Amino acid sequence: MSLTVLRTRDELSAFLRRLRSTGASLALVPTMGNLHRGHLALVERAAKLAERVAVSIFVNPTQFGPEEDFDRYPRTPEQDLAALSTVPCDLVFMPPVEEMYPFGIPSAVRVRVPGLSEVLCGERRPGHFDGVATVVLRLLTLFDPEVAVFGEKDYQQLLLVRRLVADLGLPVRIEGVPTVRDGDGLALSSRNAYLDAEDRARAVLLHRVLRRMGERWLAGEERERIEREALDALRAGGLKPEYAVIRRAEDLALPRSGERPVRALAAAVVGKARLIDNWPIP
Numbered sequence: 471m472s473l474t475v476l477r478t479r480d481e482l483s484a485f486l487r488r489l490r491s492t493g494a495s496l497a498l499v500p501t502m503g504n505l506h507r508g509h510l511a512l513v514e515r516a517a518k519l520a521e522r523v524a525v526s527i528f529v530n531p532t533q534f535g536p537e538e539d540f541d542r543y544p545r546t547p548e549q550d551l552a553a554l555s556t557v558p559c560d561l562v563f564m565p566p567v568e569e570m571y572p573f574g575i576p577s578a579v580r581v582r583v584p585g586l587s588e589v590l591c592g593e594r595r596p597g598h599f600d601g602v603a604t605v606v607l608r609l610l611t612l613f614d615p616e617v618a619v620f621g622e623k624d625y626q627q628l629l630l631v632r633r634l635v636a637d638l639g640l641p642v643r644i645e646g647v648p649t650v651r652d653g654d655g656l657a658l659s660s661r662n663a664y665l666d667a668e669d670r671a672r673a674v675l676l677h678r679v680l681r682r683m684g685e686r687w688l689a690g691e692e693r694e695r696i697e698r699e700a701l702d703a704l705r706a707g708g709l710k711p712e713y714a715v716i717r718r719a720e721d722l723a724l725p726r727s728g729e730r731p732v733r734a735l736a737a738a739v740v741g742k743a744r745l746i747d748n749w750p751i752p
């Protein structure tokens with residue numbers, strides 16, 4: 471399959487008009503690049519849901535805080551295009567910042583999803599989810615796909631996008647794909663590149679603690695205690711946890727005792743990386 475690479479909105483509209491004139495359906499996979507097997511699993515899923523697959527690669531400045539890693543976020547466009555040539559992908563959109571925010575970032579129109587954008591990662595990264603909602607809405611408007619595919623790895627983001635689409639009544643289906651992990655269980659993430667060997671060895675604890683939280687919830691233990699001991703376990707393993715919680719899977723609200731489905735979610739700083747992960751408790 472030949473891979474088309476586009477960088478401007480005009481080129482994209484022209485290409486999509488031609489594609490749509492053939493009657494083909496379209497799935498979109500939004501990413502920030504530095505693609506790994508997790509991203510490629512999203513593309514594979516997209517190809518099962520629509521006849522044509524588009525991937526966007528855009529490190530979105532509005533979702534990074536002023537002290538965050540926007541400048542050092544790994545950018546590997548050649549590697550990404552090589553990876554995408556091995557999967558069923560028709561179109562890659564790699565816009566420069568001016569193309570996505572033509573009026574500049576301070577003046578950019580923004581959207582906000584109240585509630586979901588304010589808890590957990592939203593509490594630690596003020597404005598982050600406004601940036602996510604803003605760029606996702608821009609991409610959905612530009613591509614107008616039948617389906618957009620997101621990873622459960624960023625579970626809060628997935629719920630936020632579902633809410634955005636439901637509230638605005640956008641005609642797109644949002645599909646979630648389970649997290650792809652390394653052999654030892656660490657969730658694949660572009661930010662794993664920040665880990666040295668020692669931190670990489672430590673980082674597996676995040677996923678182990680989440681699984682253990684799930685087991686304890688299913689055994690009927692009390693939520694506060696599970697969460698407290700999870701934080702202790704992460705600290706004891708040399709991680710700096712921001713949160714480790716059990717929340718209702720549907721909306722991240724506090725669950726009633728024994729309620730299901732819930733989700734264990736955690737964020738922790740490991741060396742130079744801030745890592746997040748979550749585990750389903752069905």
Ligand code: AMP
Pocket residue numbers: 500501502503507508509511512619620621622623624647648649650651657658659660
């Ligand atoms: P990112 O490039 O990190 O913004 O991620 C782009 C998309 O890939 C998001 O929908 C992520 O949730 C998804 N993703 C990232 N890592 C993984 C993973 N390990 N497994 C599945 N999906 C992932």
